Amino acid sequence: MTKNLDQREGALTTRPTAADRARALLDPARCRELTTHAAGYLEAAEIEIPATQGFGQQLMRTRFYAGIYQLGRPLGMRVASALQAPGRDADRARTAAALRLQPGQTIFDIACGPGNFTGTYGQVVGPDGLAIGLDASHPMLTRAVADNSGPAVAYLSGDAENLPFRDGVADAVSCLAALYLINEPFRAIEEMARVLKPGGRIVLLTSLAPGGRRDRLHVTAIEKLSTMRMFGRDEITDFLRALGFGEIEQVTAGLAQTITATKS
Numbered sequence: 001m002t003k004n005l006d007q008r009e010g011a012l013t014t015r016p017t018a019a020d021r022a023r024a025l026l027d028p029a030r031c032r033e034l035t036t037h038a039a040g041y042l043e044a045a046e047i048e049i050p051a052t053q054g055f056g057q058q059l060m061r062t063r064f065y066a067g068i069y070q071l072g073r074p075l076g077m078r079v080a081s082a083l084q085a086p087g088r089d090a091d092r093a094r095t096a097a098a099l100r101l102q103p104g105q106t107i108f109d110i111a112c113g114p115g116n117f118t119g120t121y122g123q124v125v126g127p128d129g130l131a132i133g134l135d136a137s138h139p140m141l142t143r144a145v146a147d148n149s150g151p152a153v154a155y156l157s158g159d160a161e162n163l164p165f166r167d168g169v170a171d172a173v174s175c176l177a178a179l180y181l182i183n184e185p186f187r188a189i190e191e192m193a194r195v196l197k198p199g200g201r202i203v204l205l206t207s208l209a210p211g212g213r214r215d216r217l218h219v220t221a222i223e224k225l226s227t228m229r230m231f232g233r234d235e236i237t238d239f240l241r242a243l244g245f246g247e248i249e250q251v252t253a254g255l256a257q258t259i260t261a262t263k264s
Helices: 018-023 055-060 063-080 088-098 116-125 138-147 185-195 217-226 235-242
Strands: 002-004 013-015 106-110 130-135 153-157 170-176 196-207 245-253 256-263
Touching (some): 018 130, 018 153, 088 116, 088 196, 106 116, 106 185, 116 138, 116 153, 116 170, 130 138, 138 153, 170 185, 185 235, 196 235, 235 245, 235 256
Parallel strands (some): 106 130, 130 153, 170 196
Antiparallel strands (some): 002 013, 196 256
């Protein structure tokens, strides 16, 4: 427990830590207990981290890339979006706005990397809210704890395809520049949908196949070379619609697409 210095009622109150509040969201059938790693993030023996498949996943789990990610990501997004991506601060503010985050809400940042967005979410939802960043990379989580922590922020080692949380506990979920590296991306989207409350918001930033179609030889070649999946223009939006999402909006720029939607 941490002390909350709010003395409006004339007495010092206590508030559970972000880690404790994250533990309270667990589904006992999926994960019974979380322990704290020496680096400061949460983990559980019951949560199996998937083995890497391909160079892209291997790179994300290196200490080197975790160290340069905050510099490399904006440049990569600028290139992928044909120079249309916003700057760092504008990108974070725009994403938080798309999620419609409010003080006191709970947000899950899936494949959070070094917590660039998770930390911002924690500031937006405030001390009564909770921002949980989940990632499979130890170096990324170590960097996240060091660089993007806060009283409303917790980080968790986990698998995007098997989230340990109960159904309908999150007000918002994001997965930014990572879905194309997840082994079973549509399984991960199903999991994000499962943990969202009705009316909850989702934001996905991911790849877009050239011409918006995957059924072309050069797209297959790009996927094999990069070990990243290139999504068709309608693949994700159609999948979200089938899951019952509404207010689906899609913005494309170069080889990138951003999709926002609301769970019905």
